[in-house]
Amino acid sequence: MYAALIILPLIGAAVTWLIPFDRLRPKVLSLFTFAHLGITIQMLSFTPPQSPGGWFCLDALGKIVLLSTSVLFLFCALYSIGYLFYRRERSNRVLCCGLLVCLSAASMVTITHHLGLMWVALETTTISMAPMIYFNRNARSIEATWKYLLICSVGVALALIGLYFLAYATIVARVEPSLLLDDLIRDAGKLSSGWVHAAFVFLLIGFGTKMGLAPLHTWKPDAYGEAPGLVGALLSGGLVNLAFLALLRIYQLSLATKEIMFFQNALVVMGLISMIVAAIFMARQADFKRMLAYSSVEHVGIMAVALGLGGKAIFGALFHILANGLSKGVMFLSSGNIHRSYNSKSTDHVRGALRRLPWSGGLFLAGFIAITGSPPFAPFISEFTIVSSAFIQGRMLVGAIFLISLMIIFIGMALTVLPMVMGEVPADSETTSYRDTIYTVGPPLALLLLVFLLGVWIPAPLMTLLNEASALLGVPQ
Amino acid sequence: MITLADQLLVLVLLINFISLGTSRLMFSIRAVAAQGVILGILPGLIHPFSWHLVAITVVILAVKGVIIPMMLGRAVRSAEIKREVEPFLGYVPTLLLGAVFTALSFGFAGRLPMLAEHQNYMFVPASIATLMTGFLVLTTRRKAISQVIGYLVLDNGIFIFGLLLTEAMPVMVEAGALLDLLVGTFVMGIVINQISREFSSLDTSLLTSLKEE
Numbered sequence: 001m002y003a004a005l006i007i008l009p010l011i012g013a014a015v016t017w018l019i020p021f022d023r024l025r026p027k028v029l030s031l032f033t034f035a036h037l038g039i040t041i042q043m044l045s046f047t048p049p050q051s052p053g054g055w056f057c058l059d060a061l062g063k064i065v066l067l068s069t070s071v072l073f074l075f076c077a078l079y080s081i082g083y084l085f086y087r088r089e090r091s092n093r094v095l096c097c098g099l100l101v102c103l104s105a106a107s108m109v110t111i112t113h114h115l116g117l118m119w120v121a122l123e124t125t126t127i128s129m130a131p132m133i134y135f136n137r138n139a140r141s142i143e144a145t146w147k148y149l150l151i152c153s154v155g156v157a158l159a160l161i162g163l164y165f166l167a168y169a170t171i172v173a174r175v176e177p178s179l180l181l182d183d184l185i186r187d188a189g190k191l192s193s194g195w196v197h198a199a200f201v202f203l204l205i206g207f208g209t210k211m212g213l214a215p216l217h218t219w220k221p222d223a224y225g226e227a228p229g230l231v232g233a234l235l236s237g238g239l240v241n242l243a244f245l246a247l248l249r250i251y252q253l254s255l256a257t258k259e260i261m262f263f264q265n266a267l268v269v270m271g272l273i274s275m276i277v278a279a280i281f282m283a284r285q286a287d288f289k290r291m292l293a294y295s296s297v298e299h300v301g302i303m304a305v306a307l308g309l310g311g312k313a314i315f316g317a318l319f320h321i322l323a324n325g326l327s328k329g330v331m332f333l334s335s336g337n338i339h340r341s342y343n344s345k346s347t348d349h350v351r352g353a354l355r356r357l358p359w360s361g362g363l364f365l366a367g368f369i370a371i372t373g374s375p376p377f378a379p380f381i382s383e384f385t386i387v388s389s390a391f392i393q394g395r396m397l398v399g400a401i402f403l404i405s406l407m408i409i410f411i412g413m414a415l416t417v418l419p420m421v422m423g424e425v426p427a428d429s430e431t432t433s434y435r436d437t438i439y440t441v442g443p444p445l446a447l448l449l450l451v452f453l454l455g456v457w458i459p460a461p462l463m464t465l466l467n468e469a470s471a472l473l474g475v476p477q
Numbered sequence: 478m479i480t481l482a483d484q485l486l487v488l489v490l491l492i493n494f495i496s497l498g499t500s501r502l503m504f505s506i507r508a509v510a511a512q513g514v515i516l517g518i519l520p521g522l523i524h525p526f527s528w529h530l531v532a533i534t535v536v537i538l539a540v541k542g543v544i545i546p547m548m549l550g551r552a553v554r555s556a557e558i559k560r561e562v563e564p565f566l567g568y569v570p571t572l573l574l575g576a577v578f579t580a581l582s583f584g585f586a587g588r589l590p591m592l593a594e595h596q597n598y599m600f601v602p603a604s605i606a607t608l609m610t611g612f613l614v615l616t617t618r619r620k621a622i623s624q625v626i627g628y629l630v631l632d633n634g635i636f637i638f639g640l641l642l643t644e645a646m647p648v649m650v651e652a653g654a655l656l657d658l659l660v661g662t663f664v665m666g667i668v669i670n671q672i673s674r675e676f677s678s679l680d681t682s683l684l685t686s687l688k689e690e
Contacts, residue, residue: 114647114650116646116647116650116654117649117650117653119650119654120650120653120654120657123654123657123661124653124657126661127657127660127661127664130664130668131664134668134671137671138675139675139676142668142671142672142675142684143684145668146621146668146672146681146684147684149661149664149665149668150615150624150628150665153628153661154612154615154628154631157628157631157632157635160635160654161604161608161634161635161638164635164638164639164642165638167642167645167646168638168641168642168645170645171592171641171642171644171645172590172591172592177642177644177645178645179645179646179650192589192590194588194589194590195589195590198589
C-alpha cells in the first residue's frame with residue numbers, strides 16, 4: 001500500500017513525460033491524481049500496518065496532511081485541464097510531469113517516520129516545484145524562481161544539519177543510533193540536551209523557511225506572485241502543510257525532552273511576527289497574488305501560534321491544515337482565472353470582476369470571506385478554537401495580538417478584494433479570450449463547498465482522526 | 478589514519494578561505510571541486526574497507542568532485558563572465574569574518590558533549606566552520622554562480638558532520654540527499670543560464686523588480 005502511494009504518481013510522471021500531445025497531458029494528470037486520492041481514501045479507512053523496520057507508518061497526523069494534499073492535487077489537476085487550454089502557446093510537459101513527481105514526494109513526507117527520508121522527500125518537493133514557478137518564462141519569474149530555489153534549499157539544508165545533530169545526540173548518549181521518530185521519542189530522555197537544543201534551533205529555522213514563517217518568508221510573495229494560480233495553490237495549500245508536518249514531528253519529539261518550553265515559545269513568537277508582518281504588508285497591496293502570499297504568511301503564523309500554545313489550540317492547528325489548504329485552493333485558482341481574463345494582476349486594472357466573471361469573481365469574494373475567518377466557513381472554526389484557547393490559558397497578550405492582527409488583515413484584504421470584484425469593468429480593460437468554463441470554475445467551486453461543509457459539519461471519522469492526532473501531540477483526551 | 482583525516486580537514490578549512498578570498502569564479506569552482514574530492518576520500522580513512530565503502534567513495538568523488546563542478550564551469554563559460562565584481566562586502570572583511578566564524582565554531586564544538594573517540598578530532602568544528610563559510614559566501618556575493626558556490630560549500634560542511642553518523646544514516650537516505658543536491662544544482666544551473674540570457678548579466682542585485690513599493 002505504501003509503495004503504491006509513491007510509485008503510482010511516479011509512473012504517472014513518466015507517462016506524462018512521454019505523451020507528445022499538450023492537450024492530452026492534463027487529462028492523464030487528472031486521472032493519476034484521481035487514482036492517488038482513491039488509494040489515499042482506501043488507506044485512511046483501512047490503515048496498513050507499520051512497515052518492517054518502522055520506516056513507513058501512516059499515523060493520524062500523516063493522514064490529515066495526506067488527505068488535504070491529495071484532495072488539493074486532484075482539484076488542481078482538474079483545473080489544469082481548463083487552465084492549460086488558455087496557455088497553449090507553451091509546452092506543459094515539465095509542469096504536468098513535475099506536479100506528479102511533487103505528489104509522489106509529498107506522499108512520502110506524510111507516510112514516513114524516518115526523519116532523514118522525510119528530509120529527502122521534502123527537499124524533492126522544493127526542487128520539483130521550481131520549474132513550475134518559472135512557467136511564465138519572463139524576467140520576473142526568473143527572479144522569483146531564483147529566490148525560491150536558493151532560500152528554500154539553504155533553509156532545508158539547515159534543517160538537515162539539525163537532523164544530524166539529533167542523530168549525533170543518540171550516538172553520544174550510547175543509545176541505538178537512529179533517526180526513526182519512534183526510536184528518538186523512546187530514547188529522548190537520555191539524549192544530551194546541548195545537542196538537542198542546537199538541533200531544535202536549526203530545525204525550526206530550516207522548516208520555518210520552507211513553511212514561510214516570518215522573518216524567513218522573503219521568497220514567498222515573489223514565488224506566489226509569479227507562479228501560475230494552480231502552482232500558487234499547491235505551494236500555499238500543499239507544500240506549506242508538508243513543512244508544518246515536519247514541525248509537528250519535531251514537536252512530537254520535543255514533548256519527550258526538556259526542550260518543549262523553548263520550542264513552544266519560539267513557535268508563538270515566530271507565529272505572531274508572521275501575523276504582524278502579514279498585517280503590515282497586506283494593507284494597500286496592489287498586486288492581488290502577492291496579497292494572497294501575505295495571507296499565506298499569516299496562516300502559517302496562525303498554525304505556528306496554535307502549535308506553540310498547545311492544549312485545545314492544537315485541535316485548531318490540525319483543523320487549520322485542512323481549512324487553510326482548501327481555502328487557499330479556492331483563492332488561488334479563482335485569482336488565476338481573474339488574472340487570465342484581465343491579463344493583469346494589478347488592482348489598478350482589475351475592477352468589476354463580478355460583472356465580467358460572475359463565477360470566478362464570486363468565488364474569489366467567497367474565498368476571501370472564508371480565509372479571513374468568517375462563519376460559516378471552516379477557517380472560522382479553527383481560528384475561533386485557537387483564539388479562545390489562548391484566552392482560556394490566560395495568554396492575554398498572545399490572544400490580543402492574534403485578534404488585532406486578524407482584524408487589520410481583514411480590513412487590509414477587504415480594501416484590495418472589494419474594489420476588485422465590485423463596481424464597473426474599466427472601459428479601457430483589455431479583452432482576452434478567457435471565459436469561465438466548467439473546468440476552470442468547477443474545481444474552486446468544489447473546494448469552496450468542502451470549506452463550507454467543514455465549517456458547518458465535521459464528519460465523525462474526521463473528528464476521530466483530529467482527536468487521535470491531537471493525542472499524538474500530547475493533548476489529554 | 479585518523480591523523481591523516483585531521484590533516485585533510487585542515488585543508489578543507491584552508492579551501493574555505495580560498496573561496497572567501499578569490500574573485501575568479503573558475504578558481505572558486507575548482508576550489509570547491511577540490512573540497513569535494515577531499516570529502517570523497519575521508520570516509521575511506523575513518524572506516525574499515527568494504528565494497529560498500531568503495532561505492533560510496535566513487536559516487537561522492539563523481540558527484541562532488543566532477544559532475545557539479547563541470548555543470549557550474551559550463552554555466553560560467555556560457556555566461557562569459559570571469560570574476561565576481563563588487564561583492565556586497567569586500568574580500569578582506571569577509572576573510573576576517575571567516576576567521577572569526579572558524580574560531581567561534583571551535584568554541585561551539587568545545588562546549589558540546591562529544592563521544593570520546595571523536596574528542597580529539599576536528600570533524601565537528603570543521604563542519605560548522607565550513608557551513609558558516611558557505612553562508613558567508615552566499616550572503617556577501619552578487620553573482621548567481623558565487624551564490625551557488627556558497628550553497629555547495631555549506632552543503633560540504635553538512636556532509637562533514639554526516640561522516641560521524643554512518644550508523645544512524647542509512648545509505649538510502651545519504652544517496653537521496655546527494656541526488657537532491659545534484660538535481661538542485663542542475664536546476665540552479667539552468668536558472669543561471671536563463672538569468673544571463675534575460676538580463677545579459679549574472680548580477681543578482683539586478684533582480685529587484687519584485688519588491689514592496
